[in-house]
Amino acid sequence: xxxxxxxxxxxxxxxxxxxxxxxxxxxxxxxxxxxxxxxxxxxxxxxxxxxxxxxxxxxxxxxxxxxxxxxxxxxxxxxxxxxxxxxxxxxxxxxxxxxxxxxxxxxxxxxxxxxxxxxxxxxxxxxxxxxxxxxxxxxxxxxxxxxxxxxxxxxxxxxxxxxxxxxxxxxxxxxxxxxxxxxxxxxxxxxxxxxxxxxxxxxxxxxxxxxxxxxxxxxxxxxxxxxxxxxxxxxxxxxxx
Numbered sequence: 001x002x003x004x005x006x007x008x009x010x011x012x013x014x015x016x017x018x019x020x021x022x023x024x025x026x027x028x029x030x031x032x033x034x035x036x037x038x039x040x041x042x043x044x045x046x047x048x049x050x051x052x053x054x055x056x057x058x059x060x061x062x063x064x065x066x067x068x069x070x071x072x073x074x075x076x077x078x079x080x081x082x083x084x085x086x087x088x089x090x091x092x093x094x095x096x097x098x099x100x101x102x103x104x105x106x107x108x109x110x111x112x113x114x115x116x117x118x119x120x121x122x123x124x125x126x127x128x129x130x131x132x133x134x135x136x137x138x139x140x141x142x143x144x145x146x147x148x149x150x151x152x153x154x155x156x157x158x159x160x161x162x163x164x165x166x167x168x169x170x171x172x173x174x175x176x177x178x179x180x181x182x183x184x185x186x187x188x189x190x191x192x193x194x195x196x197x198x199x200x201x202x203x204x205x206x207x208x209x210x211x212x213x214x215x216x217x218x219x220x221x222x223x224x225x226x227x228x229x230x231x232x233x234x235x236x237x238x239x240x241x
Contacts, residue, residue, distance in 0.1 A: 003039055006221055011070040011214050012063055013048065014221045015040055019059040019200050024050060032056070040064065051075050055164065057179070059229070060087070060205025061221050065213075073213035079161070083210035087156040087166060088134075088225060088240070090202035090232065091175040092188050095152045098132040101169040108163040128159035129169045135238035143191045151178065153238045155206075166203060178202045198228035206240075 003021065007014040017023070021034040041048050048064040049071035063078075065071025077083055104124035135153040143149040152175065156166050164183065170176055171183040178184060178192050179201040193199035204225040212219050224230060224240055233240065 001227060003036055003043075005040070005043060006061065006223060007219070008044060010066065011212070012065050012074060013040065013044060014061060014063045014208065014219075016223050016226075017054050017059055017062050017205075018226070019057050022056050023053045023062065029056065036062070037064070052078055052161070054205055055201075057201035058203045058205060059225060061208045061223050062205065063208065063221070070213055074210075077210045077213055084207065085158045085161075085205070086207040086209075086241075087158070088204045088206045088229075089154045089156055089166060089170070090178045090229075091152050091154055091170050092150075092178065092185060093152065093175050094136050094150050095131070095133055095154060095170075095173065095175040099130075099173075101127075101129040101131070101173060103127060103169060103172050105162045105165065105168055125162055126160055127162045127165050127169065129165060130157040130159060131155065134241060135236065137236045137238075141191065141195065143187055144185075149188070149191070151236075153233065153236070155241050167201075196228075196232060198232055200228065202229055202232075204229060 001018040003018060004016040005013060006016055017036050021036045022029060022032050024037045025035055037048060037050065046066055048066060049068055051063050051065055051071050051074045054060060054062050063074060065074050105127045106124050132155050133152050134155050138148050138150045141149050158165060167177050167180050167183040176184040179189050208221045210219055
């Protein structure tokens with residue numbers, strides 16, 4: 001699955017990032033050749049400037065500026081209360097119908113020299129996540145210690161942008177996301193991969209709403225998940241917001 005252009009004008013583009021693609025080259029994953037920024041530069045024929053990021057296993061909507069000035073203005077918009085960043089996720093169990101997770105998080109340590117510091121020494125940053133449950137399903141499989149297994153489709157809205165915030169917050173809520181090797185549960189990840197043919201993190205950037213950085217006009221970029229994520233939603237009879 002290749003990236004796709006969702007919106008373009010003289011100042012910015014919005015694109016669909018498939019899971020498994022890096023937004024830009026990184027020493028964290030030196031050997032990955034699927035680089036979104038490079039692909040989109042070739043596609044639109046102009047230099048692009050990153051504004052925000054999506055983790056490699058996360059799919060969905062992402063925006064880039066066509067100039068440094070446009071990117072800086074986009075970043076201000078994205079960090080203000082005028083923007084909405086919504087995600088879709090599948091988590092273990094029946095999570096609450098709606099709620100706010102207000103749980104400060106320490107920075108994620110990607111490199112060995114960062115991991116040498118005790119976690120208790122790392123400064124915690126404010127992190128706030130809003131969510132509402134869109135659907136549930138109970139499957140007749142004993143994945144864990146129960147005779148059946150329950151899952152929820154959740155709409156998530158970020159109020160802050162900490163690294164791995166959604167995955168870490170749902171682990172804190174005891175409803176870890178499916179397909180996450182770091183903060184999830186391996187038995188459920190394996191069940192989705194082997195029995196449901198969906199071996200990916202089930203987290204997707206679904207909707208991005210913000211004022212245009214130059215004109216102020218309202219921009220609404222929506223992209224449903226694709227591939228096995230969308231197949232599961234249809235199979236389970238869930239409805240997208």
